[in-house]
Amino acid sequence: MLGLKFDKTKCSDCKPVSCLVKCQYMDLDRDRARIEWQKIVNGEDSFVLEACTTCYACEEYCPLGNHPFYLIVERQEEKGILPSPRPIITMWINQCEPVGRFMVGMVQEKALSFCFLPAFNLLVGGKLFEDIAWSSIFGQEFFCNAVYLHYARMSVIKERLPRIIENIEKQGIKELVCLHDECYGTFTSLAPAYGIEVPFKPVHYYEYLYDKLKEYKDVIKQLNVKVAYQRNCSVRLAPDTDHFVDDIFGLIGVDRVEREYDRENALCCAEVIRMAKGYELADDLQKRNIDDMVKAGADYCVFNCPACWDSLAEKVARRGIKPIHMIEICKLAIGEKPALEV
Amino acid sequence: MSDIYEALVEIVGKDYVSNQKEERYFYGRDPGLMKPHEPDYVVMPRTTEEIQEIVRLANKEKTPVVPKGAGLSLTGLVIPQKGGIVLDMKRMERILELNEKARYVIVEGGTTHGVLKSYLQKHYPSLRHSMPDSPPIATVVANAVIHGQGRLTQQRGFNSDMVSGLEVVLPTGEICRIGSCSVSPYWFSKGPPLPDLTGLFLGWFGTTGIITKLGLKLYPCKKIRDVMLFLTDRAELVPDIMLKLGHTEMMEDIVVSTQPIPLRFKGNFFILVFMTGDSDEEIEFKRKMAWDTLWEYFDSRDGGFVSITPDMKTPMMAMPSKDTTRFADVRKGGGFEYSGPIAPVEKYPDFVKKLEELASNYNLSYASAARVIDGGHCMMFSFSYTFNRADPDEMDRAKKALDEAAEFSLDQGGVIWKPNIDEQKMMMARMDPNTLRLMGKIKELLDPNGIMNPGNWEAK
Numbered sequence: 166m167l168g169l170k171f172d173k174t175k176c177s178d179c180k181p182v183s184c185l186v187k188c189q190y191m192d193l194d195r196d197r198a199r200i201e202w203q204k205i206v207n208g209e210d211s212f213v214l215e216a217c218t219t220c221y222a223c224e225e226y227c228p229l230g231n232h233p234f235y236l237i238v239e240r241q242e243e244k245g246i247l248p249s250p251r252p253i254i255t256m257w258i259n260q261c262e263p264v265g266r267f268m269v270g271m272v273q274e275k276a277l278s279f280c281f282l283p284a285f286n287l288l289v290g291g292k293l294f295e296d297i298a299w300s301s302i303f304g305q306e307f308f309c310n311a312v313y314l315h316y317a318r319m320s321v322i323k324e325r326l327p328r329i330i331e332n333i334e335k336q337g338i339k340e341l342v343c344l345h346d347e348c349y350g351t352f353t354s355l356a357p358a359y360g361i362e363v364p365f366k367p368v369h370y371y372e373y374l375y376d377k378l379k380e381y382k383d384v385i386k387q388l389n390v391k392v393a394y395q396r397n398c399s400v401r402l403a404p405d406t407d408h409f410v411d412d413i414f415g416l417i418g419v420d421r422v423e424r425e426y427d428r429e430n431a432l433c434c435a436e437v438i439r440m441a442k443g444y445e446l447a448d449d450l451q452k453r454n455i456d457d458m459v460k461a462g463a464d465y466c467v468f469n470c471p472a473c474w475d476s477l478a479e480k481v482a483r484r485g486i487k488p489i490h491m492i493e494i495c496k497l498a499i500g501e502k503p504a505l506e507v
Numbered sequence: 508m509s510d511i512y513e514a515l516v517e518i519v520g521k522d523y524v525s526n527q528k529e530e531r532y533f534y535g536r537d538p539g540l541m542k543p544h545e546p547d548y549v550v551m552p553r554t555t556e557e558i559q560e561i562v563r564l565a566n567k568e569k570t571p572v573v574p575k576g577a578g579l580s581l582t583g584l585v586i587p588q589k590g591g592i593v594l595d596m597k598r599m600e601r602i603l604e605l606n607e608k609a610r611y612v613i614v615e616g617g618t619t620h621g622v623l624k625s626y627l628q629k630h631y632p633s634l635r636h637s638m639p640d641s642p643p644i645a646t647v648v649a650n651a652v653i654h655g656q657g658r659l660t661q662q663r664g665f666n667s668d669m670v671s672g673l674e675v676v677l678p679t680g681e682i683c684r685i686g687s688c689s690v691s692p693y694w695f696s697k698g699p700p701l702p703d704l705t706g707l708f709l710g711w712f713g714t715t716g717i718i719t720k721l722g723l724k725l726y727p728c729k730k731i732r733d734v735m736l737f738l739t740d741r742a743e744l745v746p747d748i749m750l751k752l753g754h755t756e757m758m759e760d761i762v763v764s765t766q767p768i769p770l771r772f773k774g775n776f777f778i779l780v781f782m783t784g785d786s787d788e789e790i791e792f793k794r795k796m797a798w799d800t801l802w803e804y805f806d807s808r809d810g811g812f813v814s815i816t817p818d819m820k821t822p823m824m825a826m827p828s829k830d831t832t833r834f835a836d837v838r839k840g841g842g843f844e845y846s847g848p849i850a851p852v853e854k855y856p857d858f859v860k861k862l863e864e865l866a867s868n869y870n871l872s873y874a875s876a877a878r879v880i881d882g883g884h885c886m887m888f889s890f891s892y893t894f895n896r897a898d899p900d901e902m903d904r905a906k907k908a909l910d911e912a913a914e915f916s917l918d919q920g921g922v923i924w925k926p927n928i929d930e931q932k933m934m935m936a937r938m939d940p941n942t943l944r945l946m947g948k949i950k951e952l953l954d955p956n957g958i959m960n961p962g963n964w965e966a967k
Contacts (some may be wrong), residue, residue: 250804250811252738252775260771283818436814443805444798475816 167323167359171236175229176206178406184223184233189432190446191216202233205240209220214241218438218446219248219315221401225429226356232358234314234401249441254316258427261312263328267304269336276338277370279303280345284471287504289344290493293377297342306332309351310401315437327361340366342373344492346469350402371409374495378416385498387418392494393463393486394421395454395477396431397470404429413491417498422461426454451477455484465489474505482507511568512707515592518560523598524553534575534593538835539844540894540906541583541927546573546593553598555674555682555719557701562717563680565592565718565958566803573960574615574713576649579641580929581844584653584712588962594717596646598665603720609695610634610725611671611796616648616718616728623647624826627728635659636730637666638826641877642734653925654710654888656878658781658826659726661753661760664881667709672722678715678954687721694722709951710718712925713960715953729783732759733790734823737778739810741777742856745877746778748810749852752780753883757793764830764862767872768837776859779823830876835871842902846912846930848921852879852886861915862890869904887924890916935966 185191191213193201203213204211217237224234234491241248261281270276277294279285279301289298307329313321330352333341343349352367378385394410407428414421426432432454439447458466458481466481468490478488492501515524525531526548535545545568552558565572571591572778578585587593596617614623620636621643627634637657639650650657655666663669672686672694685704686697697705708716739748745763752761760781766772780797784790797812804810815823822829835843850858855877866873869892877888890912894905913923913930917937923930935943946966950957 247808248810252740253811254812255774256771262770282941439814
C-alpha cells in the first residue's frame with residue numbers, strides 16, 4: 166500500500182503551525198493549534214478532523230511542504246469520519262469509477278487533458294489551441310481522482326491514481342497540458358507525496374496559455390478591465406502556478422483587483438462545503454466572496470475551475486460582474502469570442 | 508367493402524377511415540408487453556356528432572368501439588381485444604376555451620399535453636397545468652381517464668382530480684355534460700355541489716363512454732422553477748423524507764428514483780425536490796425549508812443535498828422528463844413497461860426490495876420512480892423493466908416479473924395504476940363483491956350492448 170511521505174520531525178520543530186493557525190474555518194491560537202496538530206500526527210482524535218471543510222488550504226500554508234492536508238484526509242478515513250454525507254461520497258466514488266468509457270483524440274506526445282469535465286469541449290478552440298485541440302484525452306480513465314480528498318477517501322486515490330497514470334502513459338503522452346489544475350496538482354503534488362512515479366511532464370494550462378499568448382503578442386488587444394480572480398481549492402496543491410495569473414493578466418492588460426479574498430486568503434466556491442457543512446456556511450462564504458468582488462470594482466470574475474464556474478458564475482452575473490473563464494479572457498484578448506455563457 | 512366500412516366513410520369521409528392491414532397492424536399494439544390484437548377498422552372523427560353517429564352504428568352492428576388517445580399507457584388499454592373500431596381522437600385537438608379568472612381550460616378529446624403546454628406558455632404564461640412525464644403527445648383526456656399523475660400531483664392529487672367538467676358521448680349515443688357545465692355555462696367544477704358523475708367515466712378506460720370535451724383546472728405558473736437533489740442510501744428513510752418534504756407544503760413535486768446504472772446511481776435513492784417561486788427570495792426560502800426539514804439526516808450523514816451543476820439541472824427540469832424514454836431503450840429494441848401500484852408511502856422500502864429481487868430472479872434491467880401524491884396520502888411506485896422487443900425470451904421474463912410485481916403490490920395493500928387486463932382481473936378477484944356488482948350494474952346500465960372497449964373492466 167502506498168504511504169504518505171510525511172516527516173513528523175518537521176512538524177515537531179514547526180514554530181508557526183500555519184496549517185491550523187491560518188485556517189479560515191477554525192479559530193486556533195498557536196498553542197492550541199500545536200496541541201491539536203500533534204494529536205493528528207499521533208493518530209489521536211482531534212476536533213479538527215471533524216471541523217475540516219476540506220478546502221485544501223493547509224497544503225499551501227505549510228511552509229515545509231509536509232502535506233498537512235493529505236495527513237488530515239488519511240486520519241479522517243482511518244477514523245471513519247465522513248466529511249460529507251455517506252450517500253454523496255458513494256455517488257462520487259461510483260461516478261468516476263474507470264469503467265472503460267473515455268474519449269481519446271489524435272493523441273500526440275503533447276496532449277491536452279480535459280480531465281472528466283465536459284466544459285472543456287466548449288472552452289478549447291480557436292487560435293490558442295489550433296495545433297493541439299485534437300490531441301486530447303477525456304473521461305474517467307484519465308480522471309485524476311483528487312476530488313476524493315474532499316471525501317476522506319485517500320484509499321480510492323491510491324488505488325486509482327496509478328492506473329490513471331498508466332492509462333495516460335499508454336497513450337504515448339510525454340507532455341500533458343492539464344486544463345483542470347486539480348490534475349496538475351495531482352501529478353505534481355499528490356503523486357509525489359505518495360511516491361507514485363509520473364512518467365510524463367505535467368504542464369499547467371496557465372503556462373501553456375502564457376506561452377501561446379506570447380506567440381500572439383502582436384495581435385493582443387489590451388483589455389483594460391478590472392477582474393476579480395476566483396482562486397479555487399486545487400490551486401492550493403500547486404500555488405507556484407499562481408504567478409502565471411499575473412503574467413497572463415500583464416500580457417493582456419487586465420488589472421487583478423486587490424481584494425480581501427484573493428491569493429492565500431482566497432475563498433473557494435463553497436459548493437463542496439455546502440454538501441459537507443450545510444447551506445449557512447456556504448451561503449455566507451459565497452456572499453462574502455462576491456461582495457468582496459463588487460467592493461473591489463471588478464468588471465469580470467475570472468474562473469480557473471469549471472466547477473467554480475458552475476457554482477458561482479450565475480451568482481456573480483446577478484451582481485453585475487461578468488463571469489469568464491481564464492481561457493476565454495485570453496481568447497477575448499486576441500479578438501475571439503467566448504463560448505461559455507451563463 | 509363491408510357495410511360498416513361504407514357507413515364509417517359516410518360519417519367521417521374516406522380519408523379518415525381505414526380497414527387496411529398497415530393501419531390495423533399499427534393500431535393493434537402498444538409499446539408494452541400485452542399481446543397485439545388488430546381492429547377491423549380505424550376511424551378518426553372530427554366532431555362530437557361524428558362520434559355520436561359512430562357509436563350508434565356500433566350499437567346497431569354490435570361491434571366494439573375502442574377510443575384511443577396517443578396509446579401510451581404501455582399496458583394495452585387501447586389494444587382492441589375483440590376487434591371492432593378503434594376511434595382515434597387525434598383530429599379533435601382544439602383548445603376550445605380558457606377562462607383566466609376561473610382558471611380552467613376546455614379541450615377537445617384528442618388535445619395533447621404538449622399542445623396545451625405550448626398554448627399556455629404563449630398565451631397565458633401565468634397559468635399552468637399538471638404536465639405528466641409521458642411524451643408530450645399524450646392526450647389530456649386519456650391521461651385523466653387513466654388517473655395519470657404529473658408535475659402538480661404532489662400538491663393537487665391525481666391529474667383526474669383536476670378535471671373540472673366533461674362532455675361525454677354515452678355508449679348508447681347520447682351526448683351528456685358532467686359537472687357545473689351541466690347547469691351553467693362555466694366549467695369550474697366536475698361535481699360539487701352536484702353529485703360527482705365524473706366517477707362514471709374516469710378510471711373506466713373508455714368502457715362507459717367517450718369523452719369528447721374536458722375541462723381542466725389551471726394553476727399559478729410561478730416565474731422561477733428550481734430543483735434540488737437529496738440522496739440517501741437507506742430505503743427505510745425514504746417514506747419519512749417524502750412526508751417531511753410534503754409537510755412543508757412548499758414543494759412542487761417530489762420524485763424518488765433508484766436504478767443500478769449508470770454507476771453514479773448505484774446504491775443510492777435520488778430524491779428530486781422541485782420548487783417554484785416568483786422571486787429569488789421565495790425560492791431561497793423554500794430551499795432553506797427543504798434543507799431544514801431534512802437536517803437530521805444530514806447531521807447523521809445518512810443523507811444530503813448534492814450540489815447540482817447547470818448541466819445536470821437541465822434534464823432534471825425538463826417537462827416532460829426525457830428519462831423514461833431513455834430508459835425504454837436501455838436494452839435497445841425499445842421495450843419498456845412498468846407496473847405502477849398506488850400505495851401508502853410507507854411501503855417504499857418493501858417495494859424497492861421486491862423490485863431488485865424480481866430483476867435478479869428474471870435477469871432484467873430495472874429502474875423505479877416513485878412520485879408523492881397529494882402531500883403524501885400515497886405514492887405511485889413504478890416497477891420498471893426494460894427489454895429488447897426482438898428477444899421473446901426477455902419479453903417473457905419481463906411479463907412474468909411484472910405479473911409478480913402486481914400480485915406483490917396487491918398483497919401489500921397497493922392498488923394497481925392503469926392495470927392491464929390481467930391486472931384488472933387480479934384486482935376484481937380481490938374486490939369487495941358488492942363493489943364489483945355495482946361496477947357491473949353501472950357498466951350494464953350505460954353500455955347494454957357491451958360495445959365499449961370490451962375486455963377491460965369486465966365486472967361480471
